[in-house]
Amino acid sequence: MSDAPLRVAVLGTTSSGKSTLAAALAEHYQTLWVPEYLREFVDTEERVPVAEDQFHIAATQRDREDAAAPRAHKYLFCDTAPLMTLVYGRHYFGGFDRQLAALAATHQQDYAITLVTAPDIPWVEEGLHRESEEVSVIIDRMLLDELAARGIPYLLVSGDPAERLSQVERHLR
Template sequence: MTPRRIAILGTASSGKTTLAEALAERYGTVWVPEYLREFVDAEGRVPVAADQIHIARTQRAREDAAAPQAGKYLFCDTTPLMTAVYSRHYFGGIDAELAVLADAHQRDYALTLVTAPDIPWVADGLQRENEEVSVIVNRLLLDELAARGIPYLLISGDPDQRISQASGYL
């Protein structure tokens, strides 16, 4: 059985990882961590424009690799669409190959959850984002979803509330 891929999108420090991990535990399945964190840790730097396609490809490849181990759901802590949003913000546009990967969002994810930036913001190591940038990126994400006609569920509140909200749509 092919798992239903659940996209979990949001800005830095908005609870994506916590939600993905908790939902995977609740539903007895696996989740795919955000590759960007690993990239920043391994490289010791923030990505540049040329890194964006590698980050998105790797994120997608890890989803594909995790799918055979998943149960009914595969929870994805970000997707290439989020990489495209960051690329637009930080580098002024989305490269053509990244745009193709981001376009797959509409056909490949059964549900898109967006984590609201309503929890205390915590710096994330070398990540360059701060609370003010998170507000901007959140707006860009919501605009991108609207422009692509991608329906989403905004998840907010404390961790238990978020799990409950998401579970109501699974």
């Protein structure tokens, strides 16, 4: 039997509570979570990403998951996954990045559980991020369509932070 933690992908649009949920789950289960690298990228580079940045962002996210996994206990909560970067890339850049698509396809099976945060909490502007509340609705639909097309089961979590934590706890039992 492997000691590797179950990776839990926490997906959703900007300002849908992914980071809040991932941090709360890690605290509840006394394990680790991997913050979304995109936030650090935007803060460090002081700009929004361009098409050429997408693979780097997704690959760095995965590298950080791989680095955290040996130190995680039972679960590793991942605030986003390459699939989410792929969805955003398709929306913003209209193209198909083969390298990013391959990364998303190769690593999606590494996630034992996929959670999707519903965009049902108050919208909060996130600095240099270009997304708006209107775009969030589009991205949410694109994500759900992509999960369905790939046959990836997921738990849609909604409500306030306590309700979301409770929904995931029931699911993980």
